[in-house]
Amino acid sequence: SGTLFIVATPIGNLGDLSPRAQQTLRDVAAICAEDTRRSGQLLAHFGIATPLLALHEHNEEAIAQKIVARLQAGESLALVSDAGTPLVSDPGFRLVRAARAAGVKVSPLPGPSALVAALSVAGLPSDRFAFEGFLPAKPSARRERLQALAAEPRTLIFYESSHRIAEALADMVQAFGDERPAVLARELTKLFETVLDGNLAQLQARVEADGDQRKGEFVVLVQGAGEDADAKVIEGRRLYARLKGHLP
Ligand code: SAM
Numbered sequence: 001s002g003t004l005f006i007v008a009t010p011i012g013n014l015g016d017l018s019p020r021a022q023q024t025l026r027d028v029a030a031i032c033a034e035d036t037r038r039s040g041q042l043l044a045h046f047g048i049a050t051p052l053l054a055l056h057e058h059n060e061e062a063i064a065q066k067i068v069a070r071l072q073a074g075e076s077l078a079l080v081s082d083a084g085t086p087l088v089s090d091p092g093f094r095l096v097r098a099a100r101a102a103g104v105k106v107s108p109l110p111g112p113s114a115l116v117a118a119l120s121v122a123g124l125p126s127d128r129f130a131f132e133g134f135l136p137a138k139p140s141a142r143r144e145r146l147q148a149l150a151a152e153p154r155t156l157i158f159y160e161s162s163h164r165i166a167e168a169l170a171d172m173v174q175a176f177g178d179e180r181p182a183v184l185a186r187e188l189t190k191l192f193e194t195v196l197d198g199n200l201a202q203l204q205a206r207v208e209a210d211g212d213q214r215k216g217e218f219v220v221l222v223q224g225a226g227e228d229a230d231a232k233v234i235e236g237r238r239l240y241a242r243l244k245g246h247l248p
Pocket of ligand 1: 011012081083084085086087088089090112113114115158159160161185186187188189190217218219
């Protein structure tokens, strides 16, 4: 059977489509895309004429079977989303599950993802983190979700759109407190790329005060609950230094 290639595409800067991704998108029989118009523009930019197939949340289950049949018949296909890595807050999970269940090879073409890009510049603890994707749109459900995360020790990563960034930050201040260190990564790899850091209250004030800071696409990162790991190490050393004089 053919291979299903899962291809990451740029989250802003078109220069981030890797040469191997370009070649794969040229070589496959068809490309499954969330929004064929948007992906068509990307492909046109690279002079890639491979046919596109619409695959979105609503038709994924039904169309997955047809795609798997084509793979089993020997065709290789690719999956892309509008931006970044497919399946990360984007369609594809059902298709990949169906392909794997059918014994079809699924191979990644890794590349941009807003969550990893944001984490890589945030300067927050990054050895462990929890990706929460989008918060619920309904205020009550959103507050409940945040409340449930208040004691989470890992760095939290959220996706947010310009419509709700101000409300989301206000709810985070309520759930996690004014002082919690956080980072707002906006428009990564694009013209107005901005990475703001501070505590949640400071970031909320900044976004409230400056309309430009509410425009575009956002990743919000919040340091986990509990003592700062470094603070613990420093306190431990201090205690040891004090005790040392008293030890035999
Ligand atoms: N699959 C994508 C990925 O791998 O990052 C995410 C798709 S999700 C539908 C879109 C969300 O990702 C946006 O609302 C925003 O939270 C985040 N995002 C995408 N591009 C971004 C960028 N250039 N800068 C900041 N956040 C971005």
